[in-house]
Every structure is written in structure tokens, then in C-alpha cells.
Ligand SMILES: Cc1cc2nc3c(=O)[nH]c(=O)nc-3n(C[C@H](O)[C@H](O)[C@H](O)COP(=O)(O)O)c2cc1C
């Protein structure tokens with residue numbers, strides 16, 4: 001049986017109880033203060049001012065042109081991100097630094113045959129113009145571009161997966177069909193990838209992005225590098241080796257791109273890879289044979305269902321020493337722990353039912369983010385995992401920012417269905433219940449079947465598309 005969705009809660013009591021089970025406190029404000037409260041307070045960082053405490057998380061659409069440039073659908077999404085009124089746009093979406101580093105054939109990417117700048121400039125213009133139209137000004141708007149290499153989850157063409165990995169993984173190799181060492185990236189290849197991060201960052205700076213996010217989360221290359229204990233040589237082994245690729249890229253970008261700020265989105269905790277158990281519920285399949293588990297990052301090897309933040313905090317310390325001032329804290333991976341990475345009422349078609357009340361995983365996000373913020377009060381910390389809260393997003397967001405547990409509340413899926421949510425909260429208006437993301441997961445199911453992402457149930461433009469019916473069928477089949 002599905003646990004009750006927060007949308008059904010008539011008051012805050014059940015939410016408080018569920019969050020307190022992990023956090024020790026209820027994390028819910030009763031009275032919303034709008035712009036006059038913590039969520040409306042500007043924040044200074046690295047010579048910039050973020051005008052309020054909402055961020056739009058990066059959200060890929062699987063809808064770029066095959067040559068790496070944005071399409072009309074991509075521009076529309078970025079415009080809507082601008083219209084949201086959130087003053088921090090963390091990355092827009094994952095932009096691959098090479099064609100073979102794409103996670104899908106339609107991912108935006110640095111293509112050696114195409115000047116990336118006009119496409120990136122068009123996205124930035126669209127976003128800023130949407131923001132200006134909605135808010136009257138772009139003052140306090142801070143926009144970054146997320147740079148990525150998909151590593152193990154590279155799928156650059158319709159021919160299928162083409163994983164490039166940091167190390168042979170005891171559990172995940174079988175899942176991505178990796179049979180021999182050919183997919184393991186050599187040190188020299190990693191150096192070339194690092195150079196491409198710098199090239200992409202330089203293009204972002206030229207067109208006027210305020211910062212780049214060097215993406216180290218969700219199972220992609222720079223996240224996997226942090227777990228590469230089994231890799232010999234300079235980019236593996238101890239924490240200094242495992243973090244060398246990430247820190248080397250950050251250092252190189254800062255050296256080459258004066259004035260461009262660098263942020264990092266980090267999966268600060270993870271969990272042993274899950275899969276669909278015989279009853280359709282997510283389970284850590286094979287955990288006992290792989291304990292102690294040495295192939296994760298931010299998990300306790302002896303009990304890899306529990307966070308261990310020792311190494312993630314040390315990595316954040318290294319990044320701070322390199323001048324990183326903004327960290328976006330996330331958790332898990334959409335491939336191996338979607339229940340943690342994006343808690344949902346309904347799983348995507350390739351997923352599984354949540355192994356526990358999704359609120360426990362929302363609370364895990366809040367908890368880990370609190371611990372990062374407590375360890376690094378001088379950094380701007382962005383939090384994740386709020387969309388599942390639905391009607392209660394503003395209550396929890398205001399609580400966490402108000403108590404100093406997080407600086408900026410990032411929203412992912414809710415920005416596809418209802419970008420104006422941020423403006424409505426700040427203006428003190430009631431939320432539009434018909435547009436709140438209900439975590440149907442159709443925006444994930446679509447891409448899993450080669451279709452573009454979008455909010456098919458709630459965004460009229462996507463609801464009217466022919467793919468919407470196909471996705472509804474897939475959802476029904478999945479139960
Ligand atoms: C359709 C879709 C696309 C996403 N694309 C990205 C991406 O490009 N980069 C990234 O770091 N996270 C991506 N994410 C993860 C979100 O940024 C966010 O972490 C996640 O949805 C949890 O936040 P939420 O509960 O507010 O949705 C994506 C998620 C979805 C559903």
C-alpha cells in the first residue's frame with residue numbers, strides 16, 4: 001500500500017511526525033511569511049547577490065538538436081525557468097562537454113563542429129527575458145550552466161549505451177552491460193575530458209553566465225570518480241586520488257576563466273544500488289554479497305544504506321580551498337536510487353515502488369544538507385528533494401532557510417509543472433493545486449522510452465502532444 005501523499009494532509013501533524021523521525025524535529029512552519037520572510041531575503045555570494053532563496057535545479061529535456069544546440073522546446077523550458085521568479089538558476093540543464101559524454105542523443109553538448117556560443121546565448125537571453133517579463137527586472141538573478149560528462153551512463157546515439165567508466169564496478173557493470181576493461185577511461189582520456197570542461201566553461205563565460213556547475217552527482221563521471229577506490233593511478237585509490245579529477249577541473253576552470261564563478265552539484269550521500277524486487281518494491285539487490293561495499297561515495301561501507309559524510313565533507317573542504325563558494329547538495333542517482341534522488345508517489349516506468357515512505361527520503365536530503373551547512377557556514381548551500389512535499393513545499397522551505405539549515409531551496413520537477421510557484425509563495429498567494437507537481441514521474445518515463453521530457457500530465461503544451469497518451473499507457477502498465 002502506498003503511504004499517504006502530503007497532498008492529502010489536512011494539517012502539518014503527519015508531515016512533522018514523518019520528518020522528525022529522521023531529523024529529530026518537524027521542519028515545518030505553520031505561518032507563511034512570503035517575501036517579508038526568510039525566502040525573500042537576498043543573499044550575497046562571491047560578488048553577486050541572489051535576490052531570493054529559491055533556485056531552479058537543472059532539468060534536462062532530452063530535446064536538444066542532434067548537433068548539440070538547443071531546440072525551441074529547450075528555449076521554452078529555460079524561459080519558464082526565468083519566469084519562475086527564482087533568483088538562482090542552478091545550471092539550467094546538464095550540458096555535456098563532448099558528444100560521446102552525452103546521456104542521450106538529444107543532450108546539449110560541446111560539438112567540435114558547432115560554435116556553442118549562439119545556442120547558449122539564446123538560452124540565457126530567453127531565460128532573462130522571461131524573468132524580466134515576470135518580475136520587471138533581472139536584478140538579483142544569478143544563472144549558471146551545468147557541465148557534465150555522463151561516464152557510465154553515456155548513451156550518445158540511438159545505437160544504445162556506450163559507457164565510459166572510472167573503474168570496474170562490482171554491481172553496476174552488469175547493469176550497463178559492461179563486459180571488459182575497454183570502457184575504463186585511461187588517465188590521458190580523463191585529461192582530455194578535463195580540458196573540454198575548461199573549453200565549455202570558457203564558452204559559458206563569454207556569453208555571460210555567472211557561473212558554471214562542475215557536476216559531480218547522480219552517478220555520472222565526476223560522481224563516480226569520487227568512489228574509484230579500485231582504480232589504480234592518479235585518479236583513484238585514496239581520497240586525494242579520487243578527488244583529483246574533480247578538483248583538477250575546478251582549478252583549471254578557475255585559472256582559465258577569470259571572473260567566472262564555479263559551483264559544484266554533489267551527491268553528498270548515496271545508498272547501495274537498488275532495483276525492483278520480486279514484489280515490485282525497491283530493494284538493495286545483492287547487498288549481502290557485496291558487504292563491505294567499497295564502490296560508493298558518502299555511504300557507510302559496512303552498512304551501505306546509511307550515509308557517511310566524512311569524505312563528502314572533506315571533498316567540499318577541498319573545493320572551498322579552490323574558491324568554490326556555492327554547493328548544491330543532492331543525493332543518490334536516478335539510475336540506482338531514484339527513490340532517494342527524486343522521491344515520488346509514482347515510480348517511473350523503469351523504477352520500483354519506494355522502499356519506505358518517500359518522506360523519509362525527503363528527510364534524508366534535508367538532514368544531509370543541514371550537516372553540510374553546519375560544517376560550512378561560509379558556503380552558499382542549495383538544498384534538493386522538496387518537490388514531493390507538494391502543498392507543503394513553502395512551509396518546509398521557509399523553515400529550513402529561516403533556521404539557517406540551508407541557504408537556497410532548489411526545486412526540480414515542480415518547475416516543470418508550475419514554475420510560477422516561487423512567485424506565488426513570495427507574493428503570499430495560495431498555491432494553484434491543479435499545477436503542483438504530483439510526482440507522477442512522467443517526465444522521467446518519457447526519456448526512458450526515447451521521448452522528450454516534460455510535464456505531460458500538467459503542462460498544457462505537453463498534455464497536447466501525441467506522446468502524452470503513450471506515456472499514460474506506460475504509467476498504467478507500471479501500476
Ligand atoms: C526530467 C528530469 C531531468 C533532470 N535533469 C537534471 C540535470 O540535467 N541535471 C541535474 O543535476 N539533475 C537533473 N535532474 C534532477 C533534478 O535536478 C532534481 O535533483 C530532482 O528532480 C529532485 O528534485 P525535486 O524533488 O525538486 O524534483 C532531473 C530530474 C528530472 C525529473
Ligand code: SF4
Pocket residue numbers: 413414416417436437438439440441442443444454455456457458
Ligand atoms: S510529469 Fe509533471 S507532475 Fe509528474 S513528476 Fe514530472 S513534473 Fe511532476
